[in-house]
Amino acid sequence: xxxxxxxxxxxxxxxxxxxxxxxxxxxxxxxxxxxxxxxxxxxxxxxxxxxxxxxxxxxxxxxxxxxxxxxxxxxxxxxxxxxxxxxxxxxxxxxxxxxxxxxxxxxxxxxxxxxxxxxxxxxxxxxxxxxxxxxxxxxxxxxxxxxxxxxxxxxxxxxxxxxxxxxxxxxxxxxxxxxxxxxxxxxxxxxxxxxxxxxxxxxxxxxxxxxxxxxxxxxxxxxxxxxxxxxxxxxxxxxxxxxxxxxxxxxxxxxxxxxxxxxxxxxxxxxxxxxxxxxxxxxxxxxxxxxxxxxxxxxxxxxxxxxxxxxxxxxxxxxxxxxxxxxxxxxxxxxxxxxxxxx
Amino acid sequence: xxxxxxxxxxxxxxxxxxxxxxxxxxxxxxxxxxxxxxxxxxxxxxxxxxxxxxxxxxxxxxxxxxxxxxxxxxxxxxxxxxxxxxxxxxxxxxxxxxxxxxxxxxxxxxxxxxxxxxxxxxxxxxxxxxxxxxxxxxxxxxxxxxxxxxxxxxxxxxxxxxxxxxxxxxxxxxxxxxxxxxxxxxxxxxxxxxxxxxxxxxxxxxxxxxxxxxxxxxxxxxxxxxxxxx
Numbered sequence: 134x135x136x137x138x139x140x141x142x143x144x145x146x147x148x149x150x151x152x153x154x155x156x157x158x159x160x161x162x163x164x165x166x167x168x169x170x171x172x173x174x175x176x177x178x179x180x181x182x183x184x185x186x187x188x189x190x191x192x193x194x195x196x197x198x199x200x201x202x203x204x205x206x207x208x209x210x211x212x213x214x215x216x217x218x219x220x221x222x223x224x225x226x227x228x229x230x231x232x233x234x235x236x237x238x239x240x241x242x243x244x245x246x247x248x249x250x251x252x253x254x255x256x257x258x259x260x261x262x263x264x265x266x267x268x269x270x271x272x273x274x275x276x277x278x279x280x281x282x283x284x285x286x287x288x289x290x291x292x293x294x295x296x297x298x299x300x301x302x303x304x305x306x307x308x309x310x311x312x313x314x315x316x317x318x319x320x321x322x323x324x325x326x327x328x329x330x331x332x333x334x335x336x337x338x339x340x341x342x343x344x345x346x347x348x349x350x351x352x353x354x355x356x357x358x359x360x361x362x363x364x365x366x367x368x369x370x371x372x373x374x375x376x377x378x379x380x381x382x383x384x385x386x387x388x389x390x391x392x393x394x395x396x397x398x399x400x401x402x403x404x405x406x407x408x409x410x411x412x413x414x415x416x417x418x419x420x421x422x423x424x425x426x427x428x429x430x431x432x433x434x435x436x437x438x439x440x441x442x443x444x445x446x447x448x449x450x451x452x453x454x455x456x457x458x459x460x461x462x463x464x465x466x467x468x469x470x471x472x473x474x475x476x
Numbered sequence: 477x478x479x480x481x482x483x484x485x486x487x488x489x490x491x492x493x494x495x496x497x498x499x500x501x502x503x504x505x506x507x508x509x510x511x512x513x514x515x516x517x518x519x520x521x522x523x524x525x526x527x528x529x530x531x532x533x534x535x536x537x538x539x540x541x542x543x544x545x546x547x548x549x550x551x552x553x554x555x556x557x558x559x560x561x562x563x564x565x566x567x568x569x570x571x572x573x574x575x576x577x578x579x580x581x582x583x584x585x586x587x588x589x590x591x592x593x594x595x596x597x598x599x600x601x602x603x604x605x606x607x608x609x610x611x612x613x614x615x616x617x618x619x620x621x622x623x624x625x626x627x628x629x630x631x632x633x634x635x636x637x638x639x640x641x642x643x644x645x646x647x648x649x650x651x652x653x654x655x656x657x658x659x660x661x662x663x664x665x666x667x668x669x670x671x672x673x674x675x676x677x678x679x680x681x682x683x684x685x686x687x688x689x690x691x692x693x694x695x696x697x698x699x700x701x702x703x704x705x706x
Contacts, residue, residue, distance in 0.1 A: 158492040264575040270627030333581035349586035354612040365676040435626025
């Protein structure tokens, strides 16, 4: 940041905290169209709903969230104090179904945008209760999506693409301006997940230990989708994948900088300009999508890749979402016109 | 359309403080402070790491043996972890009630000796056990969607050296469901195979496999009792 004319160096440095605070307040006070956050709301709710429906279809609801005395797999009914659901409704198989219906109802309302804040709070509560009753079944992605839903509780994600928005304005895309900080927090949350995961990696994830982690993980039959025996020629590619994963998981701080400098190009110095010039934000997001699609293709991780991708609309500015929608719409319109002309 | 900044009000400042507080608290809770215990250092991978760090530190001029390094690591790690736990204690109820944590370790390490669960069954009139289900085997797919549901995998997927605490109830659940779904099943067995993942170009493949944690159950209650007594 350059000094103003006539301002001493000392004065410049003394004003720095005040200036940083003003920028922070202004950033948290920013408003924008709610379409990006609405997409996060819908996608996260649908992923959570799918997971609950799978549990329901398999018929294991009382096993997952019921007491061990009635076929439950965990010992939550022995805890002191018991999870709230067991305290209120009793440690009973029926309570597992009440909890499941709460979660399903919450996800449906959240996806449709019916009392979105209440629905998000309900999902956080029900999902946390599921975690308390059956902790070993509560995976990292459940915690991540719970954190996102907690952010949605304090957001106005239901202002657009929602039933409540439609009732209020008579259209799905209301164009209402909503606080942008919940979207920023979704971005920070997912960046922290990647960075923390990268920071905790050890052993052969690192180049000086051979970068063989992905090769080994792809041989773990509990997670791998294919048997790689006899496919030794793939090994160098898995090493490349290991290096790419480490790069991706350790660079979120640079990604956040690139977001900042894209939003405020006038504040970009040499590093900021370089990040903008090489389109670091777009490259990093492409790497992220590739990473998760790769996970879907090669590993069986349940809802993890889809769950994280459900948060990705938060990375997009609302105008980018609208531009993308316009392009898709115009393509569809052209396609329809051609079909009509041909018919 | 660019995001619209507004003129800050008093509420803007209050919100700024609150949001900054949330970020700081989350960062403190998620800060990677390892609590290293004796069992971590004393396992083979821990001993290797201890030797490596011992060599590095001695190379830097620190005069300490591996045993001294082990003791100091345990002492310092425990002290730092205790200090960290004390620091975040006031806000931990919020993390508890929402069951949110900010420390993430997704596939933090890769296992050169992974486990492979095998669910097997012996049918009426047969002497040998047949494979019913194991992951990544398209020919052994009895009740596959059930067993592979991610929440259940949390139970049957063991740690590097031990089974999960809820494993006994998983056994009961699995045996019950197998006898219910397969009417001519006489006995069932669950066990784990361990093998070595060979790194290409890293010496000859190690073909050794090991079986562990075998559990059996019988449909016939008298045989079940005998099994339990054994």
